Amino acid sequence: MFKYKRLMEDYPETTENRTTPTTSRKHHHPHNPHCEDHLGEFHSQFCEQDFQRQLDAVGPRVTGPGGVILPTNDEINKLLDYGSDSISAMCFTWNIAGKASRSLSRLNHLFAKMPPLERPSLIALALQELPASTLRFHSSVLSSLGKSLSSTHRVFCWVRKWSQMLVLFIKHPLSLFTSQPEYRFVAGINLASPFRTKGAISIRFRLFQCQCIFVACHLAHGKLERRILDYRRIAAQFDFNSLQKQSGKNLVHLFWFGDLNFRVLRKEELSDVAENMQKRLFRRQADFQRILAHDELSLERANGLFKGFREAIIKFPPTHKFRIDSNFYMPSRMPSYTDRVLFWTNPEPDGLIAIRYDCVWEVHCSDHKPVYCIFKMKVMKNSFKETIKINGSA
Secondary structure (H helix, E strand, O other): OOOOOOOOOOOOOOEEEEOOOOOOOOOOOOOOOOOOHHHOOEEEHHHOHHHHHHHHHHOOOOEOHHHOEOOOHHHHHHHOOEOOOEEEEEEEEEEOOOOHHHHHHHHHHHHHOOOHHHOOOEEEEEEEOOOOOOOOHHHHHHHHHHHHHOOOEEEEEEEEEOOEEEEEEEEHHHHHHEOOOEEEEEEOOOOOOOOOOOEEEEEEEEEOOEEEEEEEEEOOOOOHHHHHHHHHHHHHHHOHHHHHHHOOOOEEEEEEEEEOOOOEOOHHHHHHHHHHHHOOOOOOHHHHHHHHOOEHHHHHHHOOOOOOOEOOOOOOOOOEOEOOOOOOEOOOOOOEOOEEEEEEEEOOHHHEEEEEEEEOOOOOOOOEOOEEEEEEEEOOOHHHHHHHHHOOOO
């Protein structure tokens, strides 16, 4: 399984880990050293007094693995989005290219205009290339988006490492049925100077009867071999092989998303592809498949990279590299699908189904387009629901 033990820094190739105990419902006090908001690095709802009061108000309840409160049948029917076993979840990734105020404004607009009834129950937001000069930029993100989503969601937890950030929002009623989140950071092989940017943040926790793992990353640019080395280092540190072997019948969902930096190889077609994309001449799936046939990630996955992971069908244009403030690709760069969402689930393939995979074309304040994927995610096992009924917990 994942190894989230507290580790020493291995500088300069840093591997960091933060865990929070999950054996008791007596959760974090705001001054607990595990609550690292004062360091600008990590924070979760379990560090907040108002959430502690909500937990106390629930009173004595039966708990499952990870200290997760077990819902009654009546609660299940009110909490879930799909029948009696699944919720909606979204992974959203965007490389903001250091554009602090403008990207924040666009993010706030995107999430604020999302109708409350259509908001996924769980939202994972990954940002890359946060501005180095604004070390508290993540506070602005949390404040702004927190207000935009406050009628339906709360901030479940967030992590900022170097120029990356991963924040999870969860619907208010669901927040009571989670375990305390754990996080870990693994640096990429090549560290940029003076401000390091590459690596991966992982957050894991339990929600109802499933384990959720979100990995947000920014892999190396340049030669393909550097991205492959980054992937292998991150996968080894997070021990994905053991996870896949040992998960057995446990319900596990793993999302890997971010700026993976994989490129399209056919540079000789650069001008034709860029021109056709800008004129919106590419409309059919076959048009995108023509480009994806030369996509590094697709080719490497066929050779065993990201083994066991899936990706929804891509039906949108390449998301990099654009001229800032335009929908025009850089004339010297082959348009590429650098921003991706991959996923892995166990034990049933249909336990995690991609509903929509797309980019946000109208956003142009960065050289990347935001990319998101919405899922139907199974969080309850049939055997568990039957156990509740048999035990008379409904």
